[in-house]
Amino acid sequence: MPLLKKNDEFWMRVKQLAQKSIKSAAYDYFIEPAQLLGIDDDTANILVESSFHKDYWRKQSDLIMTAGLEIFDKPIRFSLYAKDDISEDELNVLTQESSELIQELDTFKPPVPMMTGLNKKYRFGNFVQGPGNRWTLAAAVAVADKPGDTYNPLFIYGGAGLGKTHLMHAIGNEILNDNPHAKVKYVSSENFVNDYVNATRKNQMESFEETYRNLDLLLLDDVQFFSDKEGTKTEFFNTFNALYEKGAQIVLTSDRIPQELNNLEERLVSRFSWGLTTDITAPDYETRMAILLIKSEASQLEFPSDTLGYIAGQIDSNVRELEGALNRVEFVAKANNVSVVDIETASQALRSLKSSAAQTMSNLTIKRIQEEVAKFYHISLSDLVGPKRPKEIAFPRQIAMYLVRELLGTSLPAIGNAFGGRDHTTVMYAYKQISDKMKSDSDVQKDIDSIKQKFQ
Numbered sequence: 232m233p234l235l236k237k238n239d240e241f242w243m244r245v246k247q248l249a250q251k252s253i254k255s256a257a258y259d260y261f262i263e264p265a266q267l268l269g270i271d272d273d274t275a276n277i278l279v280e281s282s283f284h285k286d287y288w289r290k291q292s293d294l295i296m297t298a299g300l301e302i303f304d305k306p307i308r309f310s311l312y313a314k315d316d317i318s319e320d321e322l323n324v325l326t327q328e329s330s331e332l333i334q335e336l337d338t339f340k341p342p343v344p345m346m347t348g349l350n351k352k353y354r355f356g357n358f359v360q361g362p363g364n365r366w367t368l369a370a371a372v373a374v375a376d377k378p379g380d381t382y383n384p385l386f387i388y389g390g391a392g393l394g395k396t397h398l399m400h401a402i403g404n405e406i407l408n409d410n411p412h413a414k415v416k417y418v419s420s421e422n423f424v425n426d427y428v429n430a431t432r433k434n435q436m437e438s439f440e441e442t443y444r445n446l447d448l449l450l451l452d453d454v455q456f457f458s459d460k461e462g463t464k465t466e467f468f469n470t471f472n473a474l475y476e477k478g479a480q481i482v483l484t485s486d487r488i489p490q491e492l493n494n495l496e497e498r499l500v501s502r503f504s505w506g507l508t509t510d511i512t513a514p515d516y517e518t519r520m521a522i523l524l525i526k527s528e529a530s531q532l533e534f535p536s537d538t539l540g541y542i543a544g545q546i547d548s549n550v551r552e553l554e555g556a557l558n559r560v561e562f563v564a565k566a567n568n569v570s571v572v573d574i575e576t577a578s579q580a581l582r583s584l585k586s587s588a589a590q591t592m593s594n595l596t597i598k599r600i601q602e603e604v605a606k607f608y609h610i611s612l613s614d615l616v617g618p619k620r621p622k623e624i625a626f627p628r629q630i631a632m633y634l635v636r637e638l639l640g641t642s643l644p645a646i647g648n649a650f651g652g653r654d655h656t657t658v659m660y661a662y663k664q665i666s667d668k669m670k671s672d673s674d675v676q677k678d679i680d681s682i683k684q685k686f687q
């Protein structure tokens with residue numbers, strides 16, 4: 232059997248073994264999204280979602296060993312690479328090495344997969360239903376079942392961290408599951424705009440249109456951040472019409488109802504209401520408990536239900552924050568060598584989170600944050616709050632806005648005022664940009680940590 236097929240067989244076997252031995256929530260979260268980059272010198276190179284996933288995978292050597300012995304008749308070692316700490320160059324080298332290996336050993340070439348932008352970990356199966364999301368979940372499942380038919384477009388709105396993006400990806404994953412040839416693309420509004428701007432700059436509008444107008448499913452996230460430049464708005468309008476007319480499914484998300492999207496033209500906004508507009512609200516206590524139960528199953532620690540109940544009682548409005556609280560508790564428990572996490576440990580972990588925030592808050596002002604950020608990036612305070620927009624200034628400005636929001640909890644309009652009278656949507660955009668970058672770019676995380684240290 233050619234080696235490529237054996238690699239596939241090996242990877243399938245790893246997953247089969249995992250499915251038997253690991254609970255389904257942990258399987259969906261840790262195992263399913265991982266990718267085998269290739270097998271080089273008896274070592275399987277595996278790409279996982281984050282360093283956190285790496286910790287989990289490290290304990291799965293039995294799976295790799297058993298599958299290696301079964302398929303290759305020899306033990307296979309493994310190296311783990313996390314998406315959040317591997318550079319694009321390293322990934323290219325690893326992928327290239329694997330593809331060189333493939334070319335050497337096998338003439339079969341897999342089709343180049345379309346860049347769907349989907350994250351496989353977001354599925355309907357690991358989305359917890361509750362009163363705040365029941366109807367939206369039902370609509371999303373209906374759309375995935377009959378794309379382009381039932382609700383088109385589907386417009387999902389709601390507050391931060393409530394699962395809008397999760398459901399979007401789940402629709403895409405489900406449709407691809409049913410039809411692997413479906414042309415699916417998930418894109419943030421910002422990236423849609425970037426793609427368009429790059430295409431016009433490089434004279435590649437044909438290929439841009441080819442990509443976007445031939446889709447079967449377009450998932451466009453955070454339309455409130457859509458640029459209000461005429462060219463991009465018109466392009467979006469035309470893309471929307473082209474897709475709608477050919478019966479392709481469109482799903483959009485936003486933090487507000489379509490009628491409040493002042494950045495978009497009315498003719499486009501009115502099209503959004505041709506389909507279904509549906510909201511997600513904050514999860515109730517039972518839903519938060521169920522979410523914590525699923526997420527904690529992926530941990531090696533034991534979380535009794537009264538501990539989960541305690542955490543669910545502390546964070547009530549944002550699932551992302553709920554996950555963050557659970558991670559924090561897990562971190563503190565591990566640091567204290569605790570294996571069964573009791574309420575005392577959880578409250579210690581969350582108390583220190585709150586008290587350090589309170590401590591910081593009592594000494595800190597917006598001005599102080601602005602000064603430290605300006606100093607850190609070697610720019611002047613007046614540039615930081617002024618109108619200039621080059622990247623060397625705009626990026627520190629976004630960092631400063633993020634820190635003010637994060638550390639002082641100042642309202643968006645008040646932050647806008649403190650940064651030269653900017654609109655609250657600019658602040659919201661900056662906050663989102665930096666939160667996203669922190670997940671994907673460890674340099675941004677390091678910058679933030681270094682600046683925060685100045686306040687301690």
Ligand SMILES: Nc1ncnc2c1ncn2[C@@H]1O[C@H](COP(=O)(O)OP(=O)(O)OP(=O)(O)O)[C@@H](O)[C@H]1O
Nearest residue numbers: 357358359390391392393394395396397522550551
């Ligand atoms: N009902 C749920 N069940 C399981 N996980 C959930 C649920 N709701 C949210 N989450 C998780 O919470 C995190 C944040 O969700 P998501 O990114 O989808 O939020 P969002 O509404 O798109 O937020 P934003 O508007 O800030 O982008 C994700 O890890 C997601 O998996």
